Amino acid sequence: MSDIFENDIDSDNDLSGLEDNDTSYESSSDEHYVFNEPLYRLKLEYSCEGLYANVDNDSLVLNPGDKVIVPTRYGKDLAIVLGKATTPVGIKPDDVVIIDRKATKEDLKKAENFKQKEVDAFKVFKEKVEYHKLDMKLISVHFLIDEQKALFFFSADNRVDFRELVKDLVSVFKMRIELRQVGVRDESRITGGLGVCGRPYCCHAVSDKLRPVSIRMAKDQNLSLNSMKISGQCGRLLCCLSYEFDFYAEARKKLPSEGIHIFYDGTNFRITEINPLKSMIKMLGDDGRLIEVNASRFVKENGKWKIN
Numbered sequence: 001m002s003d004i005f006e007n008d009i010d011s012d013n014d015l016s017g018l019e020d021n022d023t024s025y026e027s028s029s030d031e032h033y034v035f036n037e038p039l040y041r042l043k044l045e046y047s048c049e050g051l052y053a054n055v056d057n058d059s060l061v062l063n064p065g066d067k068v069i070v071p072t073r074y075g076k077d078l079a080i081v082l083g084k085a086t087t088p089v090g091i092k093p094d095d096v097v098i099i100d101r102k103a104t105k106e107d108l109k110k111a112e113n114f115k116q117k118e119v120d121a122f123k124v125f126k127e128k129v130e131y132h133k134l135d136m137k138l139i140s141v142h143f144l145i146d147e148q149k150a151l152f153f154f155s156a157d158n159r160v161d162f163r164e165l166v167k168d169l170v171s172v173f174k175m176r177i178e179l180r181q182v183g184v185r186d187e188s189r190i191t192g193g194l195g196v197c198g199r200p201y202c203c204h205a206v207s208d209k210l211r212p213v214s215i216r217m218a219k220d221q222n223l224s225l226n227s228m229k230i231s232g233q234c235g236r237l238l239c240c241l242s243y244e245f246d247f248y249a250e251a252r253k254k255l256p257s258e259g260i261h262i263f264y265d266g267t268n269f270r271i272t273e274i275n276p277l278k279s280m281i282k283m284l285g286d287d288g289r290l291i292e293v294n295a296s297r298f299v300k301e302n303g304k305w306k307i308n
Helices: 003-007 010-018 103-134 163-173 186-192 217-222 245-252
Strands: 037-045 049-054 067-071 076-086 137-143 148-155 174-180 261-264 269-274 279-287 291-292 300-302 304-307
Touching: 049 067, 049 076, 049 163, 103 148, 103 163, 137 186, 148 163, 148 186, 163 174, 186 291, 217 245, 261 279, 261 304
Parallel strands: 148 174
Antiparallel strands: 037 049, 037 076, 067 076, 137 148, 261 269, 269 279, 279 291, 300 304
8 A cells, every 4th residue: 555545544543532321323214215295395594404294284385485383392493495396305293383373574674673682682692601701602592483482503512501691691682592402514514605615514504304324324425534625614524424325335235245255357356445325346366466357247046156
């Protein structure tokens, strides 16, 4: 191996810090469940969380860009309609919410007025955090439209005892206060930005419901195990590593594994690299030859691989 190649690899110990806490992923029946009716795809603009919703009033017609009031895990709030999904896949019936109503002019005006209030609340929060000497970073503030409630999203390296902070915030804003600690991926989803590909973060612009990403996904796609190349701005593995993983995993089932030996052209060869995307396999022979063979020529007979 050349020094350049060796320097391009980090140890598994170094890379383990890039993985999500829960990298165990198993395909479930819910992933392939096809909902039996069209659903509206909604988005909470302040947190970039996606929702699927239905209406209980057939006369209510919604178009992309419309604003609606919908129940969320935080309370009733404003969401934007992205469009209609005719055959939603992987959506559990319990995940579907019912749209309460289309946002009125008063709702939209209230949301606009809250923007300045959120800017002021951001400053108040930082002052209170400094006063209580808490190690926490405020990410965003949001006031719910249909409830007297304020959300404060923050990140921290450790658990934070913010009970006194909440008391101070309640005394200032005279409403319910909810502090939500989020991880690095959630922080990137909320704040947004551009990835190394030059496009907006997947978690911000594509979907907030992405499977955990593991080192195995990078290895199975023959990617360079260089932390600088396979990690995003959040410091975790790139979300896009999971997009083609299923293809690679399924394709590898029909191909021999790296490291096995095959007798071919009068020489013992060892498979050194498999490229499912190009359907090509590289082999290194005992005689020093390095050849590349199309994967379609490999067949398995009596439990052993050979080349036709």
